[in-house]
Amino acid sequence: MVVDQVSNxxxxxxxxxxxxxxxxxxxxxxxxxxxxVSELAAEYAxxxxxxxxxxxxxxxASLVAKEKxxxxxxxRIHLDGLRRARRLLDDYEEIWQQRVARIDDILAEG
Amino acid sequence: MVVDQVSNxxxxxxxxxxxxxxxxxxxxxxxxxxxxVSELAAEYAxxxxxxxxxxxxxxxASLVAKEKxxxxxxxRIHLDGLRRARRLLDDYEEIWQQRVARIDDILAEG
DNA sequence: CTAATCTACAACCAAATGGTTGTAGATCAA
DNA sequence: TTGATCTACAACCATTTGGTTGTAGATTAG
Numbered sequence: 493m494v495v496d497q498v499s500n501x502x503x504x505x506x507x508x509x510x511x512x513x514x515x516x517x518x519x520x521x522x523x524x525x526x527x528x529v530s531e532l533a534a535e536y537a538x539x540x541x542x543x544x545x546x547x548x549x550x551x552x553a554s555l556v557a558k559e560k561x562x563x564x565x566x567x568r569i570h571l572d573g574l575r576r577a578r579r580l581l582d583d584y585e586e587i588w589q590q591r592v593a594r595i596d597d598i599l600a601e602g
Numbered sequence: 603m604v605v606d607q608v609s610n611x612x613x614x615x616x617x618x619x620x621x622x623x624x625x626x627x628x629x630x631x632x633x634x635x636x637x638x639v640s641e642l643a644a645e646y647a648x649x650x651x652x653x654x655x656x657x658x659x660x661x662x663a664s665l666v667a668k669e670k671x672x673x674x675x676x677x678r679i680h681l682d683g684l685r686r687a688r689r690l691l692d693d694y695e696e697i698w699q700q701r702v703a704r705i706d707d708i709l710a711e712g
Numbered sequence: 713c714t715a716a717t718c719t720a721c722a723a724c725c726a727a728a729t730g731g732t733t734g735t736a737g738a739t740c741a742a
Numbered sequence: 743t744t745g746a747t748c749t750a751c752a753a754c755c756a757t758t759t760g761g762t763t764g765t766a767g768a769t770t771a772g
Contacts, residue, residue, distance in 0.1 A: 500623035511617035512760085513610040516690075523697045530718055542761055544719075549759095563718050563769040571698065578691040580626075584684055587633045622730085640748055652731055654749075659729095673739040673748050 498576050502554075506577045509553035514538075515546050519555055519569065528564040608686050612664075616687045619663035624648075625656050629665055629679065638674040 509515055514536060521527055521535070533543040547567055550556040554573035558565045619625055628642055643653040657677055660666040664683035668675045 500626075503626065504621055504623060507617045507621035508759095511614055511621055513614060514760095516610075516613065519694065520697070523694060524701055528718080538760090539762065540719085541721085541763080544721090545760075560719095565719065569698065571695075574691060574694055574698075578688065578695065581684060581688040581691065584629065584633060585681075585688065587630070588679065588681065588684075591634055618729095624730095638748080648730090649732065650749085651733080651751085654751090655730075658750095670749095675749065 498580070502576070503580060505553040506555070506573055509549050509555055509573075510577065512546070512549075514543075515550055518543075518546060518550060518567070519574075522556060522567050522569045527567050528561075529558075529567060530564070532567060608690070612686070613690060615663040616665070616683055619659050619665055619683075620687065622656070622659075624653075625660055628653075628656060628660060628677070629684075632666060632677050632679045637677050638671075639668075639677060640674070642677060 510519075517535075518527075518532055521532070529544055529547055530540060532547065533540040536543055547556060547558070551558060554570055554576070556573075557568050557570040559568060560566075620629075624646060627645075628637075631637055631642070631645070639654055639657055640650060642657065643650040646653055657666060657668070661668060664680055664686075666683075667678050667680040669678060670676075
C-alpha cells in the first residue's frame with residue numbers, strides 16, 4: 493500500500509502539482525521532448541517567472557528534474573513522482589475491487 | 603487520451619481534491635465502509651464544518667456521492683473520479699513507454 | 713570586451729484554501 | 743411537544759497559491 497509507504501506531505505505535493513492545467517501540460521510536453529525553462533515559458537501566455545515557478549512546483553513533487561546545460565536548464569520528466577501517484581490510485585481501486593469481491597461472496601453464500 | 607476527453611477544470615478539481623491528507627483518508631474510508639458526515643467528522647481533530655467542507659470538495663470532484671438517509675447523509679465512493687484521475691496517469695506512463703520504445707528502435711537501427 | 717540570453721529570486725498583490733464559530737432547518741427519540 | 747442530533751451554510755480569518763515586475767548573476771555570441 494502506497495498509503496503507508498509514501499508520506500502524506502509527499503502525496504500532497506504530488507497531487508497539488510498535478511492540480512493545475514499548465515503544470516499538467518508541462519508534464520505532457522517533457523514526457524516526449526526536451527525543453528529548457530525558457531522554451532517552456534515561450535509556450536504559455538504568462539511571464540517567464542510564472543512558468544519558472546510551475547517548474548519548481550513540479551520539481552519539488554518529484555515529477556520533473558532540471559539539468560544544467562550551459563546557461564540553459566533542461567527540464568526532464570522524473571518518473572518517480574508519476575508512479576507514486578498512480579500507485580495510490582491503483583491501491584484505491586484494488587481496495588474497491590476487494591470490497592466488490594467480498595460482497596459477491598456474501599451474495600453467493602446467502 | 604484522457605487529456606483530451608476530460609476537461610481541465612475537471613482534472614483540476616480531481617487532483618486538487620486528492621491533494622489533502624484528510625480528504626485522501628476520507629476516500630480510503632468510504633472505499634470499504636459507509637460513513638455519515640458526522641461519523642466521518644468524529645474521526646478527525648477538526649470541526650464538523652471543516653469535514654463537511656472536505657466532503658463537499660470530494661463531491662464536486664466526483665470522488666464521492668452523498669445519499670440522504672433519514673436525517674443523516676451517507677457518504678459513498680463514486681468511482682468515476684478515481685478512474686478519470688488514474689486514466690490520466692496511465693496515459694502519461696504510456697506516452698513515456700512509447701518514447702522509450704522509440705529510442706530503443708533508434709538504437710537498434712544505429 | 714560588450715551585449716544579449718537564460719536563470720534565480722525577492723517583493724508584492726488578488727484570489728483561493730482550510731480552518732473557525734454561529735445560526736437555522738429537518739428529522740428522530742422520549 | 744420538546745429536546746437532541748444531523749446537516750447546511752454564512753461570515754470571518756490566516757495562510758497558500760498563482761500571477762506580476764524588477765533586480766542581479768552566469769553564460770554565450772559577436
